[in-house]
Amino acid sequence: MPRTPKVLVIGLDGALLSRIEDAGAPHLAALMAAGLTAPSRIEPHAPTLSGPGWATVLTGVWPDKHHVRDNTFSGGRFAEYPDFLSRVSTAAPGLNTCAVTSWAPLAETVFSAKVGTRVATPRAEYDAGTTSRVVAELRGGAPDALFVQLDGIDQAGHEHGAASRQYLEAIRGADAHVGQLVAAVGARPADEDWLVMVTADHGHTDTGGHGGPSPQESRTFLIAVGGGLPPGSVRDDVRMPDVAACALAHLGIALDPAWGLDGRPLHTPSATRRTTGYGSATAD
Numbered sequence: 716m717p718r719t720p721k722v723l724v725i726g727l728d729g730a731l732l733s734r735i736e737d738a739g740a741p742h743l744a745a746l747m748a749a750g751l752t753a754p755s756r757i758e759p760h761a762p763t764l765s766g767p768g769w770a771t772v773l774t775g776v777w778p779d780k781h782h783v784r785d786n787t788f789s790g791g792r793f794a795e796y797p798d799f800l801s802r803v804s805t806a807a808p809g810l811n812t813c814a815v816t817s818w819a820p821l822a823e824t825v826f827s828a829k830v831g832t833r834v835a836t837p838r839a840e841y842d843a844g845t846t847s848r849v850v851a852e853l854r855g856g857a858p859d860a861l862f863v864q865l866d867g868i869d870q871a872g873h874e875h876g877a878a879s880r881q882y883l884e885a886i887r888g889a890d891a892h893v894g895q896l897v898a899a900v901g902a903r904p905a906d907e908d909w910l911v912m913v914t915a916d917h918g919h920t921d922t923g924g925h926g927g928p929s930p931q932e933s934r935t936f937l938i939a940v941g942g943g944l945p946p947g948s949v950r951d952d953v954r955m956p957d958v959a960a961c962a963l964a965h966l967g968i969a970l971d972p973a974w975g976l977d978g979r980p981l982h983t984p985s986a987t988r989r990t991t992g993y994g995s996a997t998a999d
Contacts, residue, residue, distance in 0.1 A: 718908035722860045722962045723900060726772065727889055728765060728818065729869030729925065730915040731877055732936040738883045740890035742897060743938065746913060750940030751981070753953035756933045757917065763925045763932040765818065765869070768916025768955070773798040773825055773862070775959030775978035788824045796975070797827055799959035803860050804829040806968045810859035813852055817845045817866035842867045846892040853899035860966060863896065865889050872919035877931065882919070910941035910965040914958055941965075944981065957981065
């Protein structure tokens with residue numbers, strides 16, 4: 716019998732793939748070995764800030780459409796370009812959707828009321844609280860599509876820089892949280908077909924910070940396991956908006972051309988992509 720498709724998207728704020736590899740993060744390394752690793756970068760001139768970065772990941776369109784330019788989310792066109800969980804809830808109201816974020820503005824601003832569960836973790840609990848809430852949902856609930864954002868790597872990047880020991884330690888801490896999430900998915904019923912995706916909203920400079928156009932600030936990535944992706948595969952044609960498109964496609968939701976998505980499912984040839992340009996990025 717066909718298995719029921721499910722999706723978990725894990726966002727590691729400010730994480731650099733190269734430093735994940737340097738950190739010796741075992742759970743993320745296991746995901747890379749089991750599926751796809753796709754280094755990527757933010758489109759030229761798109762802001763390398765969390766607001767526009769996560770808006771791009773979650774809506775499946777670049778900032779020239781969703782109009783988020785900074786971390787205030789002002790001007791965001793989420794009615795025209797909703798987050799992928801809201802699209803799931805609209806297209807398939809019977810599916811259970813959940814978003815839990817350590818960075819409060821994300822849960823409070825991007826996701827619509829159509830999403831079944833929207834939680835901004837109290838600052839005192841931070842990533843541990845975010846992880847425990849999602850693990851509880853996976854263990855005791857009946858989720859179909861989840862998004863979780865962990866913030867500790869970005870904090871370490873701002874305070875100490877991407878070249879620091881503290882940044883590597885933050886990656887190892889996030890890796891432990893990823894391990895808990897993946898273990899909870901693995902304990903789910905065998906008739907569920909999970910696509911697990913791990914991604915980031917931007918990179919960081921060696922000295923700390925982001926928001927500029929440098930290659931290190933513009934780096935992002937996708938690690939994906941499930942959906943028939945070959946183990947140990949590597950691609951260079953995957954972009955940030957693909958995350959939302961992949962999630963929707965895996966859940967069996969047809970991508971309506973009228974939605975204007977810039978993302979494509981991973982099995983779609985990259986030749987169908989468009990090239991875009993934006994105004995100048997501004998730092999936070």
